[in-house]
Amino acid sequence: MDFYIAAxxxxxxxxxxxxxxxxxxxxxxxxxxxxxxxxxxxxxxxxVCLSKxxxxxxxxxxxxxxGALAGCCTAFIHTRLRINALLAGIxxxxxxxSVNLTLLGRSNMPLLSHSTIFSWFSVFAVTDQxxxxxxxxxxxxxxxxxxxxxxxxxxxxxxATGDSESMVRAQGVNxxxxxxxxxxxxxALVALSGCLIAQFxxxxxxxxxxxxxxxxxxxxxxxxxLINLLKIRAIPLMLGCVLLGVILFQLxxxxxxxxxxxxxxxxxxxxxxxxxIVALPRVGSTVIQLSKR
Amino acid sequence: MLQLxxxxxxxxxxxxxxxxxxxxxxxxxxxxxxTVIVGANGSGKSTLLNLIAGSIYPDSGKILLKGEEIQRLPxxxxxxxxxxxxxxxxxxxxxxxxxxxxxxxxALRKSPKWMKHGVDRHFKTSVAERLATLGMGLEDKLxxxxxxxxxxxxQAITLLMTVMTGVDVLLLDEPTAALDPRSAREVMEIAxxxxxxxxxxxxxxxxxxxxxxxxxxxxxxxENGKVVRDFDNQLKSRLQHSEVVTWFxxx
Numbered sequence: 360m361d362f363y364i365a366a367x368x369x370x371x372x373x374x375x376x377x378x379x380x381x382x383x384x385x386x387x388x389x390x391x392x393x394x395x396x397x398x399x400x401x402x403x404x405x406x407v408c409l410s411k412x413x414x415x416x417x418x419x420x421x422x423x424x425x426g427a428l429a430g431c432c433t434a435f436i437h438t439r440l441r442i443n444a445l446l447a448g449i450x451x452x453x454x455x456x457s458v459n460l461t462l463l464g465r466s467n468m469p470l471l472s473h474s475t476i477f478s479w480f481s482v483f484a485v486t487d488q489x490x491x492x493x494x495x496x497x498x499x500x501x502x503x504x505x506x507x508x509x510x511x512x513x514x515x516x517x518x519a520t521g522d523s524e525s526m527v528r529a530q531g532v533n534x535x536x537x538x539x540x541x542x543x544x545x546x547a548l549v550a551l552s553g554c555l556i557a558q559f560x561x562x563x564x565x566x567x568x569x570x571x572x573x574x575x576x577x578x579x580x581x582x583x584x585l586i587n588l589l590k591i592r593a594i595p596l597m598l599g600c601v602l603l604g605v606i607l608f609q610l611x612x613x614x615x616x617x618x619x620x621x622x623x624x625x626x627x628x629x630x631x632x633x634x635x636i637v638a639l640p641r642v643g644s645t646v647i648q649l650s651k652r
Numbered sequence: 653m654l655q656l657x658x659x660x661x662x663x664x665x666x667x668x669x670x671x672x673x674x675x676x677x678x679x680x681x682x683x684x685x686x687t688v689i690v691g692a693n694g695s696g697k698s699t700l701l702n703l704i705a706g707s708i709y710p711d712s713g714k715i716l717l718k719g720e721e722i723q724r725l726p727x728x729x730x731x732x733x734x735x736x737x738x739x740x741x742x743x744x745x746x747x748x749x750x751x752x753x754x755x756x757x758x759a760l761r762k763s764p765k766w767m768k769h770g771v772d773r774h775f776k777t778s779v780a781e782r783l784a785t786l787g788m789g790l791e792d793k794l795x796x797x798x799x800x801x802x803x804x805x806x807q808a809i810t811l812l813m814t815v816m817t818g819v820d821v822l823l824l825d826e827p828t829a830a831l832d833p834r835s836a837r838e839v840m841e842i843a844x845x846x847x848x849x850x851x852x853x854x855x856x857x858x859x860x861x862x863x864x865x866x867x868x869x870x871x872x873x874x875e876n877g878k879v880v881r882d883f884d885n886q887l888k889s890r891l892q893h894s895e896v897v898t899w900f901x902x903x
Contacts (some may be wrong), residue, residue: 498858507769512765512766513766518753519746523747527746528707528728530761592750
């Protein structure tokens with residue numbers, strides 16, 4: 360049971376990340392690979408801030424600002440220099456590796472001796488329950504903030520930008536600037552996830568971001584499948600589906616690990632799982648078509 | 653109202669595919685005029701519209717709107733005064749957004765989009781009233797997603813959206829090219845009504861000679877980036893369908 364609670368805790372730590380990926384991949388239709396770098400950046404800034412004795416609010420804000428800056432870089436390269444978004448993301452991600460290493464000063468740093476966002480709250484006897492409570496509150500705040508933003512005039516303009524750029528430019532929206540805002544918010548959220556995971560695990564590692572975009576993507580795709588399956592149009596329900604997606608995805612991974620998959624095979628398992636999730640709707644519809652013949 | 657002075661635009665300069673899409677075009681569009689542009693494919697009609705809308709910039713020449721130079725402004729800045737309907741019905745509206753959200757964007761064409769929830773009951777009623785004028789029954793489907801509507805309905809809504817805020821110039825780039833004959837007629841009638849009611853300066857590009865003769869107060873023909881024929885309202889009303897056809901059948 361504890362094993363699955365740990366999976367849910369991990370999933371909620373990934374909550375901001377999948378919200379961010381939902382924003383860039385589904386709302387803006389930009390495949391943003393900066394994620395791998397900005398996630399680690401969030402964790403690195405957290406480690407540096409905590410070791411220097413900064414308070415928790417400052418740590419959270421600085422991590423998110425770092426992520427936002429990384430997102431701005433990708434968006435500028437993509438919109439101003441007109442470079443493919445995928446390539447722009449890879450460029451920034453690669454550059455961030457050196458930035459992260461320089462900021463951290465070494466390849467990993469333990470944070471166990473510092474007080475974290477999870478350590479100050481201790482109402483329940485079990486640590487996991489305290490952690491879970493903090494994360495549920497955080498996810499709720501995130502959920503309401505995101506659904507407020509996406510339903511506002513600004514959010515409508517964001518969604519329209521991903522839909523039809525010519526339409527939204529004809530309505531007086533600078534789509535290049537909109538993409539900068541979008542990727543900045545998206546990567547700020549991704550960095551927040553890095554910040555949360557670092558505090559939850561109790562360490563920051565320079566390689567912790569490798570393949571994180573795939574984990575997030577798997578969750579977003581589960582969410583998207585649910586959205587299409589249930590024909591959901593309302594923004595809050597969509598965000599709910601995405602959060603549900605990340606929990607389902609982490610639980611699936613937990614089941615796989617629990618069934619005896621070796622921990623060194625985790626990335627392979629993640630990739631195969633995402634492949635399965637992506638392929639399943641297509642294979643499923645083919646089977647249905649074949650059976651109708 | 654709108655003046656084009658010696659506008660030139662060359663694509664792929666220096667390459668084998670070099671084409672002069674606008675060759676020193678000088679054109680004056682009076683306030684409230686409705687100009688129809690005809691011409692063969694590649695004659696520069698769409699380029700002219702894109703130059704006015706601001707999606708491309710001229711190599712030389714000036715564009716003046718109400719006496720002010722606008723040729724260097726990007727399209728999203730010009731959208732304050734210039735609205736457009738595209739050839740592809742999917743382009744003018746956002747498919748995954750509801751009808752209401754599309755109108756919300758149109759209502760904010762001249763203002764910044766803040767973190768504010770602006771769709772209230774008052775806004776809904778005003779959009780429903782406007783939609784009712786189309787006679788398509790769309791006023792009961794405000795929350796429906798735009799992508800589920802037909803091409804004709806989407807073009808009609810795009811037209812209606814252009815006049816949500818005061819606009820001076822309306823550009824229609826083959827708005828009926830992708831529509832069936834009946835929807836095409838409906839959309840053209842709606843366009844005609846909106847242009848007259850709002851006293852817009854309109855520019856219509858079309859390949860349909862009947863449309864070109866039936867609508868508008870002026871007819872011009874373009875060829876190789878130049879205006880080669882120009883008929884005012886009086887001359888235009890005397891034009892015969894067969895005569896216009898000969899402009900294109902010169903082989």
